[in-house]
Amino acid sequence: xxxxxxxxxxxxxxxxxxxxxxxxxxxxxxxxxxxxxxxxxxxxxxxxxxxxxxxxxxxxxxxxxxxxxxxxxxxxxxxxxxxxxxxxxxxxxxxxxxxxxxxxxxxxxxxxxxxxxxxxxxxxxxxxxxxxxxxxxxxxxxxxxxxxxxxxxxxxxxxxxxxxxxxxxxxxxxxxxxxxxxxxxxxxxxxxxxxxxxxxxxxxxxxxxxxxxxxxxxxxxxxxxxxxxxxxxxxxxxxxxxxxxxxxxxxxxxxxxxxxxxxxxxxxxxxxxxxxxxxxxxxxxxxx
Amino acid sequence: xxxxxxxxxxxxxxxxxxxxxxxxxxxxxxxxxxxxxxxxxxxxxxxxxxxxxxxxxxxxxxxxxxxxxxxxxxxxxxxxxxxxxxxxxxxxxxxxxxxxxxxxxxxxxxxxxxxxxxxxxxxxxxxxxxxxxxxxxxxxxxxxxxxxxxxxxxxxxxxxxxxxxxxxxxxxxxxxxxxxxxxxxxxxxxxxxxxxxxxxxxxxxxxxxxxxxxxxxxxxxxxxxxxxxxxxxxxxxxxxxxxxxxxxxxxxxxxxxxxxxxxxxxxxxxxxxxxxxxxxxxxxxxxxxx
Amino acid sequence: xxxxxxxxxxxxxxxxxxxxxxxxxxxxxxxxxxxxxxxxxxxxxxxxxxxxxxxxxxxxxxxxxxxxxxxxxxxxxxxxxxxxxxxxxxxxxxxxxxxxxxxxxxxxxxxxxxxxxxxxxxxxxxxxxxxxxxxxxxxxxxxxxxxxxxxxxxxxxxxxxxxxxxxxxxxxxxxxxxxxxxxxxxxxxxxxxxxxxxxxxxxxxxxxxxxxxxxxxxxxxxxxxxxxxxxxxxxxxxxxxxxxxxxxxxxxxxxxxxxxxxxxxxxxxxxxxxxxxxxxxxxxxxxxxxxxxxxxxxxxxxxxxxxxxxxxxxxxxxxxxxxxxxxxxxxxxxxxxxxxxxxxxxxxxxxxxxxxxxxxxxxxxxx
Ligand SMILES: Nc1ncnc2c1ncn2[C@@H]1O[C@H](COP(=O)(O)OP(=O)(O)O)[C@@H](O)[C@H]1O
Ligand SMILES: [Mg+2]
Numbered sequence: 001x002x003x004x005x006x007x008x009x010x011x012x013x014x015x016x017x018x019x020x021x022x023x024x025x026x027x028x029x030x031x032x033x034x035x036x037x038x039x040x041x042x043x044x045x046x047x048x049x050x051x052x053x054x055x056x057x058x059x060x061x062x063x064x065x066x067x068x069x070x071x072x073x074x075x076x077x078x079x080x081x082x083x084x085x086x087x088x089x090x091x092x093x094x095x096x097x098x099x100x101x102x103x104x105x106x107x108x109x110x111x112x113x114x115x116x117x118x119x120x121x122x123x124x125x126x127x128x129x130x131x132x133x134x135x136x137x138x139x140x141x142x143x144x145x146x147x148x149x150x151x152x153x154x155x156x157x158x159x160x161x162x163x164x165x166x167x168x169x170x171x172x173x174x175x176x177x178x179x180x181x182x183x184x185x186x187x188x189x190x191x192x193x194x195x196x197x198x199x200x201x202x203x204x205x206x207x208x209x210x211x212x213x214x215x216x217x218x219x220x221x222x223x224x225x226x227x228x229x230x231x232x233x234x235x236x237x238x239x240x241x242x243x244x245x246x247x248x249x250x251x252x253x254x255x256x257x258x259x260x261x262x263x264x265x266x267x268x269x270x271x272x273x274x275x276x277x278x279x280x281x282x283x284x285x286x287x288x
Numbered sequence: 289x290x291x292x293x294x295x296x297x298x299x300x301x302x303x304x305x306x307x308x309x310x311x312x313x314x315x316x317x318x319x320x321x322x323x324x325x326x327x328x329x330x331x332x333x334x335x336x337x338x339x340x341x342x343x344x345x346x347x348x349x350x351x352x353x354x355x356x357x358x359x360x361x362x363x364x365x366x367x368x369x370x371x372x373x374x375x376x377x378x379x380x381x382x383x384x385x386x387x388x389x390x391x392x393x394x395x396x397x398x399x400x401x402x403x404x405x406x407x408x409x410x411x412x413x414x415x416x417x418x419x420x421x422x423x424x425x426x427x428x429x430x431x432x433x434x435x436x437x438x439x440x441x442x443x444x445x446x447x448x449x450x451x452x453x454x455x456x457x458x459x460x461x462x463x464x465x466x467x468x469x470x471x472x473x474x475x476x477x478x479x480x481x482x483x484x485x486x487x488x489x490x491x492x493x494x495x496x497x498x499x500x501x502x503x504x505x506x507x508x509x510x511x512x513x514x515x516x517x518x519x520x521x522x523x524x525x526x527x528x529x530x531x532x533x534x535x536x537x538x539x540x541x542x543x544x545x546x547x548x549x550x551x552x553x554x555x556x557x558x559x560x561x562x563x564x565x566x567x568x569x570x571x572x573x574x575x576x577x578x
Numbered sequence: 579x580x581x582x583x584x585x586x587x588x589x590x591x592x593x594x595x596x597x598x599x600x601x602x603x604x605x606x607x608x609x610x611x612x613x614x615x616x617x618x619x620x621x622x623x624x625x626x627x628x629x630x631x632x633x634x635x636x637x638x639x640x641x642x643x644x645x646x647x648x649x650x651x652x653x654x655x656x657x658x659x660x661x662x663x664x665x666x667x668x669x670x671x672x673x674x675x676x677x678x679x680x681x682x683x684x685x686x687x688x689x690x691x692x693x694x695x696x697x698x699x700x701x702x703x704x705x706x707x708x709x710x711x712x713x714x715x716x717x718x719x720x721x722x723x724x725x726x727x728x729x730x731x732x733x734x735x736x737x738x739x740x741x742x743x744x745x746x747x748x749x750x751x752x753x754x755x756x757x758x759x760x761x762x763x764x765x766x767x768x769x770x771x772x773x774x775x776x777x778x779x780x781x782x783x784x785x786x787x788x789x790x791x792x793x794x795x796x797x798x799x800x801x802x803x804x805x806x807x808x809x810x811x812x813x814x815x816x817x818x819x820x821x822x823x824x825x826x827x828x829x830x831x832x833x834x835x836x837x838x839x840x841x842x843x844x845x846x847x848x849x850x851x852x853x854x855x856x857x858x859x860x861x862x863x864x865x866x867x868x869x870x871x872x873x874x875x876x877x878x879x880x881x882x883x884x885x886x887x888x889x890x891x892x893x894x895x896x897x898x899x900x901x902x903x904x905x906x907x908x909x910x911x912x913x914x915x916x917x918x919x920x921x922x923x924x925x926x927x928x929x930x931x932x933x934x935x936x937x938x939x940x941x942x943x944x945x
Contacts, residue, residue, distance in 0.1 A: 044417035107308035130516035141323035198680035
């Protein structure tokens with residue numbers, strides 16, 4: 001959604017000290033402010049990680065180091081089941097939304113059709129619409145159609161991992177489209193002409209030239225979809241059925257009851273996973 | 289020799305367009321657009337006694353919304369706290385983004401990465417981290433007691449909700465601001481100074497207008513999810529007062545019996561209010577630009 | 579050089595919406611020819627080249643390559659290859675892979691590919707660079723990879739769209755020689771697009787000068803420079819002085835023009851003119867002569883009295899700006915066969931002089 005990489009072009013060299021009209025690295029007020037903001041952002045995260053190793057059974061004081069809570073986590077079938085469910089949903093929705101989103105991005109960037117502005121608008125809506133509205137509407141939608149199906153065929157359908165996955169796909173497609181479109185926009189069209197000039201037909205040109213060059217964008221889109229699905233709480237809360245628990249929903253339920261070091265531990269693991277994914281996507285961007 | 293017109297062949301192009309467009313478009317129409325139609329429909333139906341929906345057309349849901357004090361005050365509370373959150377994030381975020389843009393390139397990558405991590409970390413996890421700090425026997429109270437003062441109630445207050453919201457949304461404000469400032473040509477500041485503007489004037493007249501797209505993007509990105517939130521007010525505010533999201537969640541999931549038609553009406557009014565708010569905001573900021 | 583026709587454009591027009599990029603041009607390019615298309619930016623050179631390559635189809639008219647009508651034949655089935663303006667090398671492939679690409683697409687026997695790639699790279703003096711990526715190479719080297727990538731396919735015609743545009747002056751000169759040498763050695767037809775007249779003059783067998791979608795003149799470099807057939811070509815190629823007037827007399831090859839100052843100037847007419855028509859005399863600065871005033875005699879034919887305004891010494895030449903009595907400025911270049919230091923006297927600003935235009939070097943042009 002936001003390109004983190006900055007342009008690397010030469011910038012005027014930054015002079016230290018004060019100059020009228022210049023805001024420089026040497027400006028202590030900005031520096032102090034930045035330090036405080038980074039502290040604000042990272043102290044809670046550090047506390048969370050630290051207290052996942054505390055011996056204190058309430059998980060809010062430091063009383064000594066232990067790995068116990070992590071060990072308990074891995075023997076907690078319910079949490080492990082929820083984690084597996086979450087991974088399953090994330091993988092499935094990533095694959096589907098990456099394929100659909102990439103096709104859509106190709107259509108938007110490489111073909112002309114009259115409904116283009118309308119489709120463009122439709123593609124941006126899922127990004128700007130409040131997630132809770134999307135969750136509620138999908139909840140109502142599934143209930144509505146399950147009722148119809150029951151009425152027509154007599155079969156009873158229930159919310160399940162499948163409904164969550166379908167919802168995550170709908171939610172992620174637009175984000176994939178944005179990322180892949182960016183890499184298609186940056187793609188030099190003359191490379192395709194050069195391939196055609198050298199005898200490659202449309203199909204060969206796509207697989208030998210276009211696809212390898214936009215692959216980092218597609219992987220970036222997939223990573224984004226994966227992260228969105230893993231992190232999603234609101235849609236998961238409304239669309240998972242009874243008995244099919246997902247990790248964020250499970251954590252929310254427990255947190256509402258009490259703070260425990262076990263939750264500190266699982267939160268720390270989720271944090272690590274997010275960091276890994278961010279790191280991967282950054283490496284991917286810099287390689288381009 | 290008569291020159292004949294040669295228009296490029298088109299039928300295969302059209303087929304290709306629909307093969308590429310079709311699957312995703314159909315998916316979004318079914319699983320995104322149709323659900324929105326369904327809640328519009330529900331908002332005009334009558335709630336049944338067991339949480340079901342009766343197919344009786346009515347305006348009652350909308351009337352209830354606008355007459356029940358509970359709902360109106362929840363709207364106000366949500367909008368007010370979102371405005372406050374957005375404004376504070378802007379106030380904190382702008383100087384920080386400026387700092388990142390003006391730092392040496394090698395530092396910039398690291399500083400930006402440190403913003404990206406919270407940006408992509410689970411919201412729930414980050415909110416939970418504040419519970420540990422603010423709990424009655426938590427870190428901050430430990431500090432307060434160590435200073436010899438009595439223990440304070442920090443968790444389950446509206447203040448805690450606000451801190452949680454700002455904490456959660458700050459990265460979403462910083463990144464668009466960074467993107468806008470990165471595009472800004474800082475030589476313009478020297479040009480302004482050269483023409484006799486002091487720092488503050490140069491900021492107001494040159495830098496701020498030029499970076500307005502980032503301000504708008506960041507504000508929208510923070511404002512929209514904040515209005516509908518219920519996790520933060522639930523976990524840090526202790527669900528003591530109702531925000532829009534709390535009521536929505538209750539109407540659909542918890543209340544006995546659930547009331548989907550009323551919830552649908554509430555969601556639709558919510559979207560309507562959001563749209564109007566954003567249009568007003570865009571108007572205001574683009575006018576400043578001129 | 580044989581006389582068979584490699585490329586034949588018949589009444590080709592290309593429109594992009596309201597813009598007519600190429601306006602009903604007809605052109606024949608011979609086998610083995612180094613043919614340049616020269617014209618200011620936006621005159622339709624690239625569009626013409628892209629229609630030959632097959633990236634665009636003509637709105638009207640036909641294109642024949644060795645007698646075969648191209649119609650809607652896609653680029654990948656045409657016997658031509660292109661060297662793109664900014665090379666368009668595939669960044670995810672090595673130099674070798676780039677060069678091998680065309681052979682692979684053609685389905686050439688796999689075993690013979692490495693040998694041909696090597697041969698092509700050696701031809702452009704990049705034999706040891708096969709394993710590199712394009713971005714690890716300099717502009718000139720990338721240029722040569724692009725050349726090898728196209729030539730390895732033995733195209734019937736090679737299209738080059740301002741291939742030297744991105745290179746610095748020195749490298750550009752080197753590549754001009756190299757390209758020309760290569761073309762002579764291989765005997766392949768080159769169609770070379772450029773907006774640099776000097777480049778076109780040095781390299782080409784024939785040049786087409788284009789303006790606003792039209793071809794104004796096709797001819798050898800000498801013909802284009804010495805016998806431009808219209809004002810635009812005379813102006814665009816090299817430098818020249820224009821003197822406007824009205825045709826007084828005209829026979830088949832020469833005409834006399836009356837200028838606004840009332841002088842009569844005679845010149846050669848590349849295209850026939852009619853008495854009474856308004857026309858322009860074009861005289862190149864190096865062909866005009868500046869003579870001392872000859873006090874008593876009546877003015878010689880094709881001369882006009884002038885005053886020297888400015889004298890600029892530029893090494894090989896001295897460029898002298900003079901003003902005629904009517905007020906117009908003209909420039910005269912004198913080659914410094916004798917160093918100005920060795921001369922006893924030379925032109926100085928303020929000197930009175932006579933400008934002489936040799937009849938066969940003064941061209942009477944219309945438009
Ligand atoms: N794809 C296109 N769409 C619209 N106009 C174009 C396109 N390609 C070229 N033109 C227009 O056609 C004219 C000729 O362009 P071009 O052939 O690129 O000129 P040159 O190569 O001589 O600079 C220009 O006015 C240009 O703007
Ligand atoms: Mg061009």
